Amino acid sequence: MAVDLHAFVLAGTGSGCGKTTVTLGLLSLMKKRGLRVQPCKVGPDYLDTGWHTAVCGTASRNLDSFMLPVPVLNALFCEQMQHADIAVIEGVMGLYDGYGTDPDYCSTAAMAKQLGCPVILLVDGKAVSTSIAATVMGFQHFDPSLNIAGVIVNRVNSESHYQLLKVAIERYCSVPVLGYVPRMEGVALPERHLGLVTARESVINQQPWQEFAETLERTLNIDALLALSQMDTQPVGEWPVLPAADAGAGLTLAIADDEAFNFYYPDNITLLERTGINIVRFSPLHDSHLPDCQMIWLGGGYPELHAEMLASNTCMLAQLRSAHQRGVAIYAECGGLMYLGSSLEDGNGDIWPMADIIPGHSKMGKRLTRFGYCEAQAVQQTLLSAPGEVLRGHEFHYSDFTPETPAVMDCRKVRDGKTLQAWSGGWQVGNTFASYLHVHFAQRPEMLNHWLAAARSAL
Structure with a gap:
């Protein structure tokens, strides 16, 4: 055409x-x-x-x-x-x-x-x-x-x-x-x-x-x-099977969006909007209260540069813990994982208390801990995947997370047909899932169905 x-x-x-x-x-x-x-x-x-x-x-x-x-x-x-x-x-x-x-x-x-x-x-x-x-x-x-x-x-x-x-x-x-x-x-x-x-x-x-x-x-x-x-022509494309247009009806998703958390693929947000979900934004740095919501998304960013301010906003930390205890479906990527951990050690060696939802400690390093594409296979049900399902994503972080609970995903980096690295990652606690992996939902829109179902299960 x-x-x-x-x-x-x-x-x-x-x-x-x-x-x-x-x-x-x-x-x-x-x-x-x-x-x-x-x-x-x-x-x-x-x-x-x-x-x-x-x-x-x-x-x-x-x-x-x-x-x-x-x-x-x-x-x-x-x-x-x-x-x-x-x-x-x-x-x-x-x-x-x-x-x-x-x-x-x-x-x-x-x-x-x-x-x-x-x-x-x-x-x-x-x-x-x-x-x-x-x-x-x-x-x-x-x-x-x-x-x-x-x-x-x-x-x-x-x-x-x-x-x-x-x-x-x-x-x-x-x-x-x-x-x-x-x-x-x-x-x-x-x-x-x-x-x-x-x-x-x-x-x-x-x-x-x-x-x-x-x-x-x-x-x-x-x-x-x-x-x-x-x-002269556009490339030929085909949409995957998407969640139903009313799959998110009646649900509200609160997305963290401020100087500390702002790494989101616009396509991911668009796919969520297509489910009929209501999306609101909030700031873990500046707001004292969470919006009324059934789902929370904490994206990547630079929490290590704002650790003192994040730690001092005790009202927001308490709000997140309360939401987690109520079963709000919380998803966190990279910087969001660091925020949901028990503590964060910044580049100066100062340690700051975080939300303590995913037990473990984040520590900033001087060089990249992990960088590049990888695959992650769920070994148990998570907020985004059923056991055996594989997510393809990207990691890029100078921090390392020392967990106090078992990981729920087997991760590996394969290049030119050879497995270069294999490790465990991703942590599920209650209705909260966090990992270092950045993913694009369009690769497997079923991820959204899992997340939406988890949100409804807590209503």
């Missing part, structure tokens, strides 16, 4: 090449042109999508092919494009970097081919001239079936430097160069141990960023980019 649709993937030669910064500039430029922009991010990252959302006002969507089957991911993408003129999709790591050594598994290149989107390759122009053509040519030849439709050169010193790079690339690679990004002071996204600082903690409309967008308007050929990003 022919559609009037624009979409492109901004890919890099590797991590740290400036993809997020340039993506934010492009989102700003597209929005200034009056286009309805749908930002997306390849992979499970919450932080980049938060910045995308802050810039263009539209919730950025994660396109994660480890957690989501091809038909489901395509269906979600097509649904978002019903309300957009263009999708700006930021890649992950380098163009061909995926999960393991297969460049067609969970990579930016694989996602571009799956969606039928052209790739705009971002290359580093620092301290190079004609050799940049060899870099571009290598990416072209590595997978000739991939549509690398254009190039943008980052960190260019001057107009004359850019012209040298442009001529070399177009002469030897026969691909158009769409412009360049000059080196600019003050244009950098703040970082911390998990990566970027969340968008809600910083301001992107400061003068250096405004000047950055104005500069890109002069140095990038947006008309040419739009012409290259025209898509």
Whole structure:
């Protein structure tokens, strides 16, 4: 079916090449042109999508092919494009970097081919001239079936430097160069141990960023980019079996949403809304009382940076304990697990009392405790899964949790067909389930049926 649709993937030669910064500039430029922009991010990252959302006002969507089957991911993408003129999709790591050594598994290149989107390759122009053509040519030849439709050169010193790079690339690679990004002071996204600082903690409309967008308007050929990003067809998708439209009717879900807890996939919230559930938001940091609810969701975030304030809000901790004792169906991911534990030791070595619903202690470390995709098989009934069911998700944390109760999931990390790690994780206490695993509900919507049934069982 022919559609009037624009979409492109901004890919890099590797991590740290400036993809997020340039993506934010492009989102700003597209929005200034009056286009309805749908930002997306390849992979499970919450932080980049938060910045995308802050810039263009539209919730950025994660396109994660480890957690989501091809038909489901395509269906979600097509649904978002019903309300957009263009999708700006930021890649992950380098163009061909995926999960393991297969460049067609969970990579930016694989996602571009799956969606039928052209790739705009971002290359580093620092301290190079004609050799940049060899870099571009290598990416072209590595997978000739991939549509690398254009190039943008980052960190260019001057107009004359850019012209040298442009001529070399177009002469030897026969691909158009769409412009360049000059080196600019003050244009950098703040970082911390998990990566970027969340968008809600910083301001992107400061003068250096405004000047950055104005500069890109002069140095990038947006008309040419739009012409290259025209898509003739949408990818073919198919929805999984979803919970009934009234499955959540009469139930209220309270979602933690503040500086400490704000890592949520928008698709997950949309799927919950489709069940007819009533969703309200609350702040474990600032509120003294929970909303009247039958379900609670504590997402990931940075509780370790706000541990003293979380511990001092004893009213909220008491409210959570009371809700747990009443059988409210509580689900916690990563930072939420740390909050529901007995105590949390922050990066300074200070120990703070937490909700004490999942007995155990969280301790911040100096390096990643676990990072990457993994599978988790339930060994008993949990809030999200029946025994034997497998969830696919992502872990990324510097903390470690020492539990005082047995784990309820067998977890493993498999790469290139080999099991690299195996461990136990996830803890179920009463009607409360918490783990380090971040999941996308669309992979197995039955998760929501389990959660909703648990909520109704306590009524």
